[in-house]
Amino acid sequence: MKSFSILFFFLLTSFAFSQSQSIDVQNITAHVTINPDEKQISADYRFSFLTKSKLDTVFLDAKNLENIKFVNTEFEIYNSGNKLFFIGNFKKDKTYTFELTYQVKPKQTVYFIEKHPEIDHSAQVWTQGQGKYTSHWLPSLDDMTDKIIFNLSYTFPAQYELTANGALVSEEETEDLSTRHFEMKNPMSSYLVAFAAGNFKAVRDTTDSGVPLEMYLPEQYNDHFRFTYQNYNEIFSILEKKIGVAYPWQNYKQVPVRDFLYAGMENTGLTIFSEEFIVDEISYNDQNYINVHAHELAHQWFGNLITEKNSVHHWLHEGFATYFALLVEKELFGTAYFENQLFEDAEQLKLLSDRGEGEKIMSKNASSLTYYKKGAWALHALRNRVGDAVFFDSVKDFLNQNAYQIVEVDDFLKILEDKSGESMLDFKKEWLQQTSFPAEEALTILRKSEFIDQLFKLKLKRNKPIKDKILPLKNALLSKHNAYLGPEAVLQIISEKGVQREELLYLAFSTDNIETRQFLAKNLKQIPKDLKEKYEELLKDQSYVTREHALLNLWMNFPEDRRDYLAQMKGQEGTIHKNIELLWLMLKVATEKSKEARKAFHQLTDYTDSAYAYQIKRQAFIYLFQINKLTDQSIINLSKDLNHPVWRYRNFVKQLLTELIKDQNHQADIIKLLEKDQLSNKEKVKDILKV
Structure with missing residues (x-):
C-alpha cells in the first residue's frame, strides 16, 4: 500500500459521492469465515465492475478492515478506514476484478449473542445492515441505488445452523466446522445482504406457486411452530394474488433472533425478526407474528424488487x-x-x-x-x-x-x-x-362501513351519563364486533359509578371475548367486591397479558388473598420472555419473608444477567427497583448494558441509573463499585454520575 497526503485523501472522499454514475458493480463473491469466540469475520473476497467512463479511482465502502492482502493487482490501493480506494488507469467499458483477503471485528451490523455457560442454546450471530451498514463486515457500496449480485459462502462452527440470502448450492462438514455456499440470481442493494446462525431448526415447505420456504425456530421452541408461523402459506398466496406479480426471488426464509433491533427486517429472501414473536397457543392472542410476517414479505416486492x-x-x-x-x-x-x-x-x-x-x-x-x-x-x-x-x-x-x-x-x-x-x-x-x-x-x-359508523357513534357517547346510554353499551358488548366495540364500551363504563355500572361490567366479563376481558384486566384497577369472582376468572384466560394484569390487580385489591393468588399462579411462565413468572417473583418477594421468597429474590436478580434477552432483563430491573431490592450484582449487570445494541433498552438502562443516583445510598453503592473497578462502561457511568 502507498501512503497519501491528507489533501489527496479529501480528494478521494469527495470523489466518492459520484461513483455510482461511473461504474456498475456487477457481482461480489466472498468466502466468509465467522469466528464467534473472537467476534471476528474474515474473508476471501472478490468483486467485479464495469466502467462507464475513463477513471483514475474506484472505491468500495469498507469499515475498519485489518490484515488486508491483495491478489495480483497492478493498481495502487489506499485504505482510509472507511473506504478502499483503487487508483490507476481504468478504461471505459471494461470489466475489472479485484481479489483480496481481510479480517474485521465489526463495531456494528454483525451481532454476536454470546453463549452462556449454563444455557447451551443461547449463542447466536446475526446481521442487521438496513440503510448502509453491510460494509462493516463485507466491503460493498453503502448506496441502495447500486444493485449487485452477491454470491457468498460461509464457514462457521459446526454447532450452529446458518441461513443466508439465496439458494444453497453446496455444503461441506468437518468435525468442527460447516461451510455453506449460497447463490443469488438477481441483483439487490447491499443493505439487504444478511445471515443468521444459531441453534435453529427449520421446517421446509413449498408455496402453492412453487416457491421453496424455510421457517426457522430456536430448537427449544420447536413446539411453538404452529402458532408462530400461523397461516404462512395463506399469507404468501394472498400477497402474490393481491400484488399480481410472482415472488421475485429464489426462495423465502424466516428466522427469529434474540435482542433484534426492530420487529423485523426484510433482507432479500431472508426475513430476520425478533424472537418476541415466537408464540404458543395462548400468547398468539396477545401478540402474534401475522402483521410483521406479511409486512416483511411484502417488502420483497416493495423495497427489494423495486427500490x-x-x-x-x-x-x-x-x-x-x-x-x-x-x-x-x-x-x-x-x-x-x-x-x-x-x-x-x-x-x-x-x-x-x-x-x-x-x-x-x-x-x-x-x-x-x-x-x-x-x-x-x-x-x-x-x-x-x-x-x-x-x-x-x-x-x-x-x-x-x-x-x-x-x-x-x-x-x-x-x-x-x-x-x-x-x-x-x-x-x-x-x-x-x-x-x-x-x-x-x-x-x-x-x-x-356500517361497523365503523356504529363505532363512531359509540365514541360520541363518551361524555353522556351512563343512564342515557345503557342500551348502546349493552349492544356493543353483545355485538358480533365486540372485539372492537367491547373495549370502547368498557372504557365508558369504568368511568361511571353506581349499580348500572356494575351490571354492565358483569355483562362485559360475561362476553368471554379476549380483547374485552384483556381491556378489563388492564384498566379496571379498583375491583368491586361483587365482581371479585368474575375478575378472578381472568387468571385463567387464554391471554398471558390478561393473566399478568389480573394477578397484579387482584394482589393490590385483596391483600388477604395474596398467598392464594400466588399459589394459584405458581409455575406459570407466560410468554417466552416470562411476563407472568417475573411478576410472580416480584410479588412473592413483596408478600413474604420465607425461604421461598428469598429464593424468588435470587431468581429475579439472576434474570438481570447477560444470559437473558433484554426484554427479560428490563422487566427484572423494573421489579427490583419497584421493591427497592437492587443489589450490587444487579447494578454490575446493569452497567454492562450501557452499550447494548437495542437503543430503546440502552436508553432505559441509562434512565434507571440516572434514577438510582438520586438516592444517596444507591449513589454511594455505585461509586464504591466504580472505585473497585467492578462496573463495565466506566466512562459512561461516570458521565451519569457527573464525576
Whole structure:
C-alpha cells in the first residue's frame, strides 16, 4: 500500500459521492469465515465492475478492515478506514476484478449473542445492515441505488445452523466446522445482504406457486411452530394474488433472533425478526407474528424488487408494505378488523395533525408513523379514488416495468394517470406533500362501513351519563364486533359509578371475548367486591397479558388473598420472555419473608444477567427497583448494558441509573463499585454520575 497526503485523501472522499454514475458493480463473491469466540469475520473476497467512463479511482465502502492482502493487482490501493480506494488507469467499458483477503471485528451490523455457560442454546450471530451498514463486515457500496449480485459462502462452527440470502448450492462438514455456499440470481442493494446462525431448526415447505420456504425456530421452541408461523402459506398466496406479480426471488426464509433491533427486517429472501414473536397457543392472542410476517414479505416486492431513489420516496417501501400487510389481515381476520385498524390509525394521525405535528409523506426525515401508517392511508384513499381495477393493475405494472431498478413516486403516479385518465396532482399534494392529515376524506371513506359508523357513534357517547346510554353499551358488548366495540364500551363504563355500572361490567366479563376481558384486566384497577369472582376468572384466560394484569390487580385489591393468588399462579411462565413468572417473583418477594421468597429474590436478580434477552432483563430491573431490592450484582449487570445494541433498552438502562443516583445510598453503592473497578462502561457511568 502507498501512503497519501491528507489533501489527496479529501480528494478521494469527495470523489466518492459520484461513483455510482461511473461504474456498475456487477457481482461480489466472498468466502466468509465467522469466528464467534473472537467476534471476528474474515474473508476471501472478490468483486467485479464495469466502467462507464475513463477513471483514475474506484472505491468500495469498507469499515475498519485489518490484515488486508491483495491478489495480483497492478493498481495502487489506499485504505482510509472507511473506504478502499483503487487508483490507476481504468478504461471505459471494461470489466475489472479485484481479489483480496481481510479480517474485521465489526463495531456494528454483525451481532454476536454470546453463549452462556449454563444455557447451551443461547449463542447466536446475526446481521442487521438496513440503510448502509453491510460494509462493516463485507466491503460493498453503502448506496441502495447500486444493485449487485452477491454470491457468498460461509464457514462457521459446526454447532450452529446458518441461513443466508439465496439458494444453497453446496455444503461441506468437518468435525468442527460447516461451510455453506449460497447463490443469488438477481441483483439487490447491499443493505439487504444478511445471515443468521444459531441453534435453529427449520421446517421446509413449498408455496402453492412453487416457491421453496424455510421457517426457522430456536430448537427449544420447536413446539411453538404452529402458532408462530400461523397461516404462512395463506399469507404468501394472498400477497402474490393481491400484488399480481410472482415472488421475485429464489426462495423465502424466516428466522427469529434474540435482542433484534426492530420487529423485523426484510433482507432479500431472508426475513430476520425478533424472537418476541415466537408464540404458543395462548400468547398468539396477545401478540402474534401475522402483521410483521406479511409486512416483511411484502417488502420483497416493495423495497427489494423495486427500490427507492432516496428517502423522499420511502412511501414506496413502507407505505406499500404496511397497506398490503393490512390487506392480508383483512383476508385472515375479516373486514371489521381491517376497518378498525384504519380507524385507529386515522385517529392517531389526526391527533398529531391537530397538534401541528403532522409530517409530509414525501420527506427525507419523517417518522415511522408517517411513512408507515399515513403512507398506508394514502394508498387506501388512492384506491378509493381510482377504483380497485385501476389501483391493483397500476401496482402490477409499476413492479413489472421497474423490476430490479430504482424508482421515484412519480413513476407510480404516472402509471396511475395513464390507466385512470385522471391527473394525480391533487392526490400527490393532499396526501403526499402536505403535513396535515386529510381527516375529512378519511372519515368519508370510513363512514361507508356500517361497523365503523356504529363505532363512531359509540365514541360520541363518551361524555353522556351512563343512564342515557345503557342500551348502546349493552349492544356493543353483545355485538358480533365486540372485539372492537367491547373495549370502547368498557372504557365508558369504568368511568361511571353506581349499580348500572356494575351490571354492565358483569355483562362485559360475561362476553368471554379476549380483547374485552384483556381491556378489563388492564384498566379496571379498583375491583368491586361483587365482581371479585368474575375478575378472578381472568387468571385463567387464554391471554398471558390478561393473566399478568389480573394477578397484579387482584394482589393490590385483596391483600388477604395474596398467598392464594400466588399459589394459584405458581409455575406459570407466560410468554417466552416470562411476563407472568417475573411478576410472580416480584410479588412473592413483596408478600413474604420465607425461604421461598428469598429464593424468588435470587431468581429475579439472576434474570438481570447477560444470559437473558433484554426484554427479560428490563422487566427484572423494573421489579427490583419497584421493591427497592437492587443489589450490587444487579447494578454490575446493569452497567454492562450501557452499550447494548437495542437503543430503546440502552436508553432505559441509562434512565434507571440516572434514577438510582438520586438516592444517596444507591449513589454511594455505585461509586464504591466504580472505585473497585467492578462496573463495565466506566466512562459512561461516570458521565451519569457527573464525576
